[in-house]
Amino acid sequence: MFVVTGGSGQLGRAIVEELLRRVEPARIGVSVRAPSKVADVAARGVRVRAADFNEGDSLRAAFEGASQVLLISSNVRSIGGDPVAQHRTAIEAARSAGVRRILYTSHQAASATSAFAPARDHAATEALLAASGLPHTVLRNGYYATTVRMLLGDAVNTGALRLPLDGPVTWTAQADLAEAAAIILTDEGRFDGPVTLTSQRAVDLTEVAEIASELTGRSIRREVVPDEEYLAVLAERGVPATAVKIFQSIFAASRAGEFAPVDPTLEALLGRPPQTVREVLARAFAA
Numbered sequence: 001m002f003v004v005t006g007g008s009g010q011l012g013r014a015i016v017e018e019l020l021r022r023v024e025p026a027r028i029g030v031s032v033r034a035p036s037k038v039a040d041v042a043a044r045g046v047r048v049r050a051a052d053f054n055e056g057d058s059l060r061a062a063f064e065g066a067s068q069v070l071l072i073s074s075n076v077r078s079i080g081g082d083p084v085a086q087h088r089t090a091i092e093a094a095r096s097a098g099v100r101r102i103l104y105t106s107h108q109a110a111s112a113t114s115a116f117a118p119a120r121d122h123a124a125t126e127a128l129l130a131a132s133g134l135p136h137t138v139l140r141n142g143y144y145a146t147t148v149r150m151l152l153g154d155a156v157n158t159g160a161l162r163l164p165l166d167g168p169v170t171w172t173a174q175a176d177l178a179e180a181a182a183i184i185l186t187d188e189g190r191f192d193g194p195v196t197l198t199s200q201r202a203v204d205l206t207e208v209a210e211i212a213s214e215l216t217g218r219s220i221r222r223e224v225v226p227d228e229e230y231l232a233v234l235a236e237r238g239v240p241a242t243a244v245k246i247f248q249s250i251f252a253a254s255r256a257g258e259f260a261p262v263d264p265t266l267e268a269l270l271g272r273p274p275q276t277v278r279e280v281l282a283r284a285f286a287a
């Protein structure tokens with residue numbers, strides 16, 4: 001059985017859908033904090049168990065009978081929590097449940113010295129996995145392309161994309177990452193250790209503004225603002241200080257080129273080119 005944590009989240013849900021296309025529902029399990037959020041998935045025959053990254057016993061029960069667990073990384077850093085401690089709890093739970101292999105959603109920039117705060121957490125988790133001695137596969141995912149629409153904000157209406165200086169990013173569609181995760185899960189051991197999954201071209205925000213202008217028929221110009229100005233706007237909007245720090249680190253890391261390297265593995269796995277920023281944005285504008 002494959003058990004996916006975070007089955008109620010965007011990526012987890014998409015992975016479960018991809019698994020349902022490939023294997024019987026009885027071979028799929030999800031662990032979520034609130035099973036009511038995935039009642040539709042349970043109705044299709046997927047095993048749903050309640051578990052919290054802060055409670056090892058609940059995770060152990062959710063992982064019962066799993067040959068592989070896909071650990072979707074926690075986002076608790078954005079509210080000041082410690083995702084690495086949660087991941088440690090999950091890895092220990094998987095070991096004591098007798099899981100054969102752990103897959104973990106890391107980030108392409110994972111490094112102890114990354115300017116991107118979550119990438120340092122991912123590196124620490126990768127180190128925990130290496131020390132665990134358990135067979136594991138680390139999915140170093142490119143930056144989610146849905147973030148591009150979020151960064152654009154109301155620039156379509158104001159005509160100005162006012163953000164700090166950035167660098168090129170291999171914005172990668174979560175749908176493609178979900179499909180790749182399901183392919184890798186159902187072909188156990190195809191990858192051992194880290195595998196980097198990105199779209200095929202890195203795009204900066206100047207090009208994002210150009211693409212958005214073409215797609216909407218409105219003129220959007222890219223304006224670089226000082227980091228401090230952008231961070232002050234976020235704080236005024238009520239974004240928690242811990243999340244503001246993460247946003248700052250996105251720009252610092254992209255300027256340093258951490259999200260720029262293109263890797264061919266995702267395209268090879270999918271057997272087609274991964275979605276482009278233009279395709280992802282076109283869908284977002286049409287929604």
Ligand SMILES: NC(=O)c1ccc[n+]([C@@H]2O[C@H](COP(=O)([O-])OP(=O)(O)OC[C@H]3O[C@@H](n4cnc5c(N)ncnc54)[C@H](OP(=O)(O)O)[C@@H]3O)[C@@H](O)[C@H]2O)c1
Pocket residue numbers: 005006007008009010011012032033034037051052053054072073074075076105106107141142143144
């Ligand atoms: N590669 C990238 O660019 C990128 C960008 C952003 C985030 N990420 C990472 O990718 C992960 C998945 O992304 P996503 O878009 O699917 O995020 P999402 O929609 O926010 O889903 C997060 C999932 O984590 C679960 N979760 C949160 N706290 C938990 C806890 N204490 N115990 C158990 N489950 C918990 C949530 O369950 P509930 O329904 O119970 O809340 C939810 O299912 C994020 O959590 C983050 O670590 C990566």
